Amino acid sequence: MPKEKKEIYSNSCITPIYQNAVYFFESTEQVIKYHQDEACLGRYGRYDNPNWLEFESKMAALDNYDDALLFSSGMNAIITTVCSFIEQKDRLIYTGKCYRNIRKFFDNVLPKWGVETIPIDPMRIDEFHEQIENECQKKAKIFFVEMPSNPHLYLVDLARLKSQIGTETLLIVDSTLSTPYNFQPQRFGADLTIHSCSKYIGGHGDLLAGTVAGSRELIEKVRNYRNIMGGIADPHCAFLLNRSLDSLEIRMRHFNEAGMKIAKYLQDQPRVKKVFYNGLESHPHSFLAKKYLMGYGGVVTFELDADLEVTSEFVEALQVPFMGSNFGSSHAMVEQCSVFTYYNLSPTEKQEIGINNSLVRLSIGYEESDLLIEDLDQALKTIDVSG
């Protein structure tokens, strides 16, 4: 076989899937050019893929940075990014009410490597900033923020936080729950922005991926680490993500509208005790939502006026959403938090992060919001009968 490659049908509107792990060079000169970043060529599938590059440049633009990287999952994006910068004896501060596995990584894994990790509760804003003031007497390497937080959608005053921690501490923001359509942490001082693409960005419940975006300098450091750690997404996944970005805006507009409508509906129901939705005045951080968010998304969390069993009855009576714990995909999903995602936590731990037995997280899908409202209505009537 001759070692040459012809461009065929290179006028496809959509970039084909580069399902390859290996690349060849035409000359030593070309190899040198590759090493010096003078030729956009691939070397090996753990370092290079055209479908990644397309997605990464789109994500960088959406997140308002120079560059971005794609990973095999959101967790991998977070862990590879943090490990690119953290060293033994460093301190890492984070918003304690965050995604369970991020908390596990910070609480259980990093301390084994001699990193001190400090959770700060973002719920009460004044105490939060006071605590930052105290903790920042000693320098921290990283401040990690999940915003909005899962499942209560707590926010932080990011610009104020940035001015408190100064420029020497890296500010990393996981804004999976807002997407760049609703929130751009870069505008308020975040050095790196992370998303789990398994949620809104993928948007169809059919893939796992994660991304980090930042300045060229920071992203190069993370890229070197990704080259070693190997937490890369496969080419087909990158292809699907490129498809998904085409509809991100339309999908987010739907989620923002439907989310607001459903949150308002729930707020008016006598059996609903509390609704956590950033667009409602009753959310403890609605004043921050106005400053930071351009829309409030498709996750609505609420507490029923009911005990554990009656809340389960309510969730089971729902006909439209699947029982499960993804969000941002085509299907609506619902979970009773204390028996689903947080089942293995002790009562004290649940209390600490605000997971009580009547807490329900509803993730809207692409259905008409009225369909979900009718369904919520009939399920609420069911529990009214049972008491």
Ligand SMILES: *Cc1c(COP(=O)(O)O)cnc(C)c1O
């Ligand atoms: C789901 C999620 C993650 C983890 O992402 P995976 O793609 O599932 O690994 C991280 N942060 C937040 C806020 C999430 O919701």
